[in-house]
Amino acid sequence: MNKLIKNRVMNRALALISLLFAFSFTSCEDVVNLDLETGETKLVIDAEIIWKKGTSGNEQTIKISKTAPYYNNSTPKVSGAQVRVENSNGDVFTFNETETGVYKCTNFVPVIDMEYKLFITAEGQSYTATEKLTSATPINKIEQKIVPDFGGEDVIELTFYYNDPVDQKNFYVTDYQSDFLIYPEYEITDDEFYNGNEISTRYSHEDDIKPGSIVKITHRGVSKNFFNYWKLILEASNSNPFSVPPGSIKGNILNTSDSGNYAFGYFRLCEADERSYVVQ
Template sequence: MKKIKKYTIMNKTLTLMSLLFMLFFTSCEDVVNLDLDTADPRLVIDAEIIWKKGTDGSQQTIKISKTASYYNGTTPKVSGAIVRVENSNGDVFTFNQTEAGVYVCTNFVPVINMEYKLFIQAEGKSLVATEKLTSATPIDKIEQNIVPDFGGKDVIEVTFYYKDPIDQANYYITDYQSEFLIYPEYEITNDELYNGNEISTRYSHEDMKTGNTLKITHRGVSKNFFNYMKLILDASNSNPFTVPPGNIRGNIVNTNNADDYALGYFRLCEADQVDYLVK
């Protein structure tokens, strides 16, 4: 099976990091603040309904914040929003605020392939999005080996396997979290070349050591969300001298003003999550 591209989500663009790096070495005594362009703040909706296998999926969380300038040390949280999700049967699931910017539902009912619609009223904006809940193929087994990295150094490699269904097109997003990672690392794949076969996904990191716990969250996702995430991940890992795609829009629509759209994507995913103890 192919080695699937690994992505790391970064908060700052590589281009800006490169500029700051050069400024550091050309002017070690002076502090330089770049005069960066600013834009009107946008709402940011982190709305992942994730149904982990082995749970009833009843507790779900949606987070709402706003964009801020590069030099702002905090992320503005949005309070006082009205948040609900309705399924195609007309059932309504209300998300209540538990802290600034955090909205929780404790009686959500996940159903594979059912359509759900998100409604948000926040800061005078009316936002909606629609998506179906996508199933995930369970992880069958996990193996561990020692392999050389690109520099020839031996590193630990963890491989997990799952059987892809033959009767449908499938798209997968996996994230890895551990104590040696500052941010989650992501991998995306689909079954275009492997439909109906066993798929293996490999993960290695130079800092992964015996005794670490590697949390693997393997999601089944829609084709549209897969394509959206590919754009996001390609942009965050692009060459610093290339122009990343701008205005990457999700599926969340402002019903009053289409140009004043929110950032983020309303997605519903079944997931298999495994905490693997590195040997």
């Protein structure tokens, strides 16, 4: 089956560009710091409720931080926030701060297709977002084979398979993690042309995948709105780093105290199938 719509974060290319910049600066006698314009500080809310198949889904984590100037070596974490999630039955799940900027819940109850609402109060501002928990079909199998890449060299390619439900429109976000990746690589898929069929999705990483490598695949079912949001994020990440960046990509988190002072991030609830594959 042909590969579906796919967008990947080009970590290696961006890393190479960063390395070239580092070499250019170290080769000069004088250190040059560009006077970059600093925008308004925004809250960043990383609120993914992910229910991995085979688990109860009771342990969930939400992280809150702030945007920082380009030359900052760390991301400011936001402490002292009040964080809770309520479902459409009126059940309340409180997220307690376990370390600076990290809020955890140990009694969350995930229910497919149930609506949940996020409430956050941080630094005198109130934020909210609403989303449903979206199901994901399980991965049937993972295969590997040797294929030629664009340069003609043979590389290892992994393919995983899953059955798409016939009675609904489905959207998926998958990430790949491994020791040879600095950050996860993401791809997005929808069933526009493959509704109700077995879908196969391929993954390779030039010559970095080797026998013995462990690749963790996390395959999520997501809402259409989050799919479209993540598509914009990946398109911006894959764009020319020297071009003018697009306008701020806003998620579904609203500031009910001051609508103009929005937060970055997206409150999403996903069922997921996670598999770790040892490359042969």
